[in-house]
Amino acid sequence: MQQLVEQIEKIDFQSEKYKDAYSRINAIVIEGEQEAHDNYIQLAELLPESKEDLIRLSKMENRHKKGFEACGRNLQVTPDMQFAQEFFSGLHQNFQTAAAEGKVVTCLLIQALIIECFAIAAYNIYIPVADDFARKITEGVVKEEYSHLNFGEVWLKAHFTESKAELETANRQNLPLVWKMLNQVADDAHVLAMEKEALVEDFMIQYGEALSNIGFTTRDIMRLSAYGLMP
Ligand code: Y39
Ligand code: FE
């Protein structure tokens, strides 16, 4: 605790080093929220019976994006959107391919489980070390991300038996991308006082809980959630 207090006192939100790292992390979050918005609209088309809910989620993602754009402006940082698009390109491509094939389960795993757990982990770790303006925004956002994760859990739990094999395949294709993305962002995250180990730990907790809520056994969860973590 005392360590955290000292660490926060040391953060200079106006330093060039902080702002340079923020230009990439802020862009990742803005791009992520934009893609999440688009993904929920596509999911609404794939799941007409949940259309209203999914459109509602897509609107939340749009508000999140606006909030994080304001966080960048507040620190006078220009987000590096090109970097962020490349950062998401692997998951983006896999989501598009699955959507084109009508693979709802894969789309839900990518957006509503993996990306939401990644967001929840990142926002939880960011909140204690954020500037005051960004902290208030992020606290509001993370509450809503839990509801997005919940949508995915409820749907996949209700369709667990017939979704299980596709979930296993989609996990194997997409989880290694998350570890790669975390490694890519670790240095910049460190500048923002967010440690990679804490991000990995929080992600594993969120993702493991989600898999458990859907119906996977502890044994399955161990195997699934660590897939691709070790080289
Ligand atoms: O559902 C959502 O709102 C998720 C799209 C947003 C993703 C945010 C991605 C956060 C990763 C940041 C990594 C910082 C260390
Ligand atoms: Fe969001």
Ligand code: FE
């Ligand atoms: Fe979300």
Ligand code: FE
């Ligand atoms: Fe350090």
